[in-house]
Amino acid sequence: MSKKIHEKAKAPVKEIPSSKIDRVFVKQNYMLTGLAFAVVIIGFLLMWGGKEDIYSFRRITLAPIVVITGFLIGVFAIMYKPKNTNGAD
16 A cells, blocks of 8 residues: 555656746846845945035935935836746846
8 A cells, every 4th residue: 555655656747848937037137136236235335424424415315315216226126027028038
């Protein structure tokens, strides 16, 4: 009886050709994600500063706008789906 159970568990595995596997992200998604990461880092670097005024335009206004823009680019990078769906990058 245990031999039958063992044989059932050993079902052949079907291999799917790599050309038929749909990827969630393509090259453009990764490039946009990298751009978003770089923009967020630039925004945080703008917030970081030396001994200048803590309430400067750069720290209070410009840097948060840049960081939020980076996050929005990141959301777009995740949601972006290219028009051609033939599997080519």
